[in-house]
Amino acid sequence: MPREPFILLEDVSKGYxxxxxxxxxxxxxxxxxxxxxxxxxxxxxxxxxxxxxNMIGGLDxxxxxxxxVGGLDLSRLNEMQRASFRKRNVGFIFQFYNLIPSLTAYxxxxxxxxxxxxxxxxxxxxxxDRMGLSRRMDHRPSELSGGERQRVAIARALxxxxxxxxxxxPTGNIDSETAREIVSLFRQxxxxxxxxxxxxxxxxxxxxxxxxxxxxxxxxxxxxxxxRSSTVHLGSAQYxxxxxx
Amino acid sequence: MTGxxxxxxxxxxxxxxxxxxxxxxxxxxxxxxxxxxxxxxNLLTLxxxxxxxxxLTLFLAVDAGLDDHFRNDVGIPSDENKELFEVKEVMGxxxxxxxxxxxxxxxxSTANTSSMDILERRFExxxxxxxxxxxPQVLVLLxxxxxxxxxxxxxxxxxxxxxxxxxxxxxxxxxxxPDLGVPLSLDIGTFVFVMAVGTLAAxxxxxxxxxxxxxxxxxxxxxxxx
Numbered sequence: 001m002p003r004e005p006f007i008l009l010e011d012v013s014k015g016y017x018x019x020x021x022x023x024x025x026x027x028x029x030x031x032x033x034x035x036x037x038x039x040x041x042x043x044x045x046x047x048x049x050x051x052x053x054n055m056i057g058g059l060d061x062x063x064x065x066x067x068x069v070g071g072l073d074l075s076r077l078n079e080m081q082r083a084s085f086r087k088r089n090v091g092f093i094f095q096f097y098n099l100i101p102s103l104t105a106y107x108x109x110x111x112x113x114x115x116x117x118x119x120x121x122x123x124x125x126x127x128x129d130r131m132g133l134s135r136r137m138d139h140r141p142s143e144l145s146g147g148e149r150q151r152v153a154i155a156r157a158l159x160x161x162x163x164x165x166x167x168x169x170p171t172g173n174i175d176s177e178t179a180r181e182i183v184s185l186f187r188q189x190x191x192x193x194x195x196x197x198x199x200x201x202x203x204x205x206x207x208x209x210x211x212x213x214x215x216x217x218x219x220x221x222x223x224x225x226x227x228r229s230s231t232v233h234l235g236s237a238q239y240x241x242x243x244x245x
Numbered sequence: 246m247t248g249x250x251x252x253x254x255x256x257x258x259x260x261x262x263x264x265x266x267x268x269x270x271x272x273x274x275x276x277x278x279x280x281x282x283x284x285x286x287n288l289l290t291l292x293x294x295x296x297x298x299x300x301l302t303l304f305l306a307v308d309a310g311l312d313d314h315f316r317n318d319v320g321i322p323s324d325e326n327k328e329l330f331e332v333k334e335v336m337g338x339x340x341x342x343x344x345x346x347x348x349x350x351x352x353x354s355t356a357n358t359s360s361m362d363i364l365e366r367r368f369e370x371x372x373x374x375x376x377x378x379x380x381p382q383v384l385v386l387l388x389x390x391x392x393x394x395x396x397x398x399x400x401x402x403x404x405x406x407x408x409x410x411x412x413x414x415x416x417x418x419x420x421x422x423p424d425l426g427v428p429l430s431l432d433i434g435t436f437v438f439v440m441a442v443g444t445l446a447a448x449x450x451x452x453x454x455x456x457x458x459x460x461x462x463x464x465x466x467x468x469x470x471x
Contacts, residue, residue, distance in 0.1 A: 050468070059375055059464040080379055087377025094467070098372040102282040103275070110270045112376045121267055137267065156376070 005032035005068075006164075006195055007056055012065030014051055014218075025051035026062070027218035033197065033211075035163070038190040040206035041199040043215035049199035052215070053166045056197060057090045058082040069164065087112060091157030093198075095169035097149040099141040105152045106137040112159045120159075127155035131185075147178030154185065165189065167198035171205055183208045272386060279390040283362065287394045290358040294351060294398025295405070298439050301347040302406040305435045307419055308336055310428035328425050348446050351399075355450030359391050363454040371463035380459070391451060399443035403436045 014026040025048045033039055041049040054060040055067050058074045059082075067074045070089060077085060086092075099108045109124040128137050131151035141149050150170060157165055167186070171179035183205050190196050190210070198205065206212050214222035268274075280287055311333040315326075363370075366387070373383050410417045410431050418426030458466070 054464045057375075059467075060462060083374065083377050083379045085377075086375065090377075092375050094372070098368060098375075098467070100369050100372070102278040103270075106267055107270045107274070107278075111275075111373065112378075114271055114275060115378070115382055119269060119271075121269065125267055160377075 006035035006037075006070060007031075007033040007197075008066075008068040009052075009055065010066040010068075012055060012062045012067060014048075014055065014060065014062050024048075024218045026055065029065070029219060031213070031220060033195070035195055036190070036193055038186065038196040038208075038210045039198070040209035040212045041197065041215055042201065042206050042212060043221070047215040048218040049215055050168050051218075053168055053197060053199055056164075057092060057166045058085045059092075087160060089162050089164055091160070091162040091165040093150070093153050093157050093165065093167035093170045095172040097141070097146075097153045097173075099149055099152055099156075101141050104138050104140055105133060105144065105148075105155075108141070108152055109155045109159055111156060124155070124159060127158055128152070131155050145178075147174045147181075150174055150178070150182060154182070158189070163193070163195060165194050165196045167196065167200075169199055169201065171200065171202050176204075179205065272382075272389075275386055276389045276393070279362075279366075279386075280393055283390075286358060286361065287390075290354055291394050291398040291401070293354045294395060294443065295401035297347050297350045297354070298399050298402025298443055299405055300402075301343070301442065302403040302431075302435060302439050303419065303429075304336070304340075304343050304347075305438065306406060306410065306429040306431045307332075307427050308340065309430040309432070309435065310417075310419075311336065313430045314428045325425065329427065332421065332427055344442070348442050351443055351446035352450045355391075355395055355447040356453070357450075358394070359451040360454040362391060363387065363451075363458050367458045367466050370458060371466035374463040375467065384459075387455070388451070392447070395443070395447045399440055399447075403439050407431055407436070 009029055009031045012026050012029045013024065016023045016025055023046070027048075029048075029052070041052060043049055051060065055062060055074075056069060058067075058069070058077065061067075061075055061082075065075070069085075072085065074082060074085065099105075100111065103111070105128060106124055109127060110119055110121070113119045125134075125137070128134060131154060133148060133151055133155070136144060136148060141152070144152065150173070154170075157167075165186075170186075171182055174182070179202060186196055186198070187208060196209075198209070200206055212224045213220050214224070311329060314329060315333070370383055370387055373386065374380070378386075410429050413429075417429040419429055420426050
């Protein structure tokens with residue numbers, strides 16, 4: 001019996017104006033991704049990877065088409081509702097970490113729950129510990145290396161225990177050794193049931209994903225599934241591989 | 246499964262420091278970090294607003310003091326009354342200009358600080374929005390540090406003038422020359438008026454940069470990230 005897709009985009013288009021010239025960031029894109037997938041988005045700069053992540057994460061709304069995540073139509077939500085959706089369901093990891101410079105690593109991890117009465121501070125500490133940063137909790141971002149900053153950003157993304165993690169070039173600014181560690185961590189999170197979608201130029205990272213979508217000019221130009229269980233639907237076609245035992 | 250040994254990323258080998266001491270971190274802590282983090286700029290803004298609000302309060306106090314003086318005057322002409330009347334005439338012709346000048350300086354001071362602060366923090370604010378912080382909460386985090394500095398500056402001026410006048414005893418006067426002291430009169434209305442002018446000026450000064458950042462979607466701002 002076919003499962004309800006976790007992420008569903010139907011005929012989604014999004015355009016911008018850059019220097020007065022219209023740019024089709026997403027061009028009539030139809031795509032669905034199942035829960036528990038680990039999907040890499042590849043493609044040249046300007047292909048629409050970040051825009052696609054932002055659509056799925058409820059940071060942006062399409063000009064036309066429909067974006068559904070977990071059965072919720074994001075195109076119909078107002079800004080306030082999308083903020084609540086992001087807080088509960090999405091963990092964002094950015095290329096440039098986007099940590100708040102005046103706060104310590106520990107405080108940065110607590111930012112998503114800053115306004116909550118029950119902050120689950122022990123969770124923040126455990127997450128930083130899991131990231132290998134238990135000795136760096138009281139350090140500010142300027143006192144951390146690129147890899148450490150990204151790990152703080154990952155801990156922050158996990159603070160609300162979201163089912164979906166969106167990473168935009170998460171290894172774009174870190175050395176290859178740390179990148180490997182972060183990929184390994186992403187695999188662990190995926191094994192724990194998190195759905196991960198990451199935009200990347202890093203072939204090693206893409207190779208570790210369950211599926212890979214190649215984008216060009218706002219469209220999916222190719223799809224490849226690695227030998228791990230995965231289901232990605234693209235338009236009317238379906239691509240599926242079974243887990244290698 | 247365990248993570249690589251070099252940094253211990255993964256399941257985590259609990260360090261003794263973990264679960265030891267960490268504090269609650271809420272909006273007040275965040276706001277305080279912003280105020281303290283830019284303490285040099287904030288102090289400068291606070292001082293400039295305090296100076297302008299002091300000048301405005303003094304001007305209003307002199308104006309009210311002269312009004313009171315001539316209202317209560319029994320009509321005996323004196324050299325002092327003549328000089329005070331000249332002062333009153335000069336002040337009357339300058340009062341609108343003084344009010345405009347003080348309000349403009351307040352707008353400039355608040356606009357300068359808020360534009361720098363808001364534009365410098367635009368990625369941070371967009372990140373907060375991306376992480377699910379709601380717009381009213383972002384506004385609290387953004388505006389509270391600014392308001393704290395602006396209101397402190399605006400209050401400081403009148404408070405200093407009130408304190409000085411109360412120390413002068415029953416007949417407070419502002420010395421304008423060796424033989425001339427201009428009477429001062431202060432009441433709560435003066436304080437309220439200075440605060441109202443300052444608040445309006447701060448709102449005018451802050452609005453353009455606030456709208457420029459909050460009018461854009463967080464995604465648009467983050468796309469400009471370096």
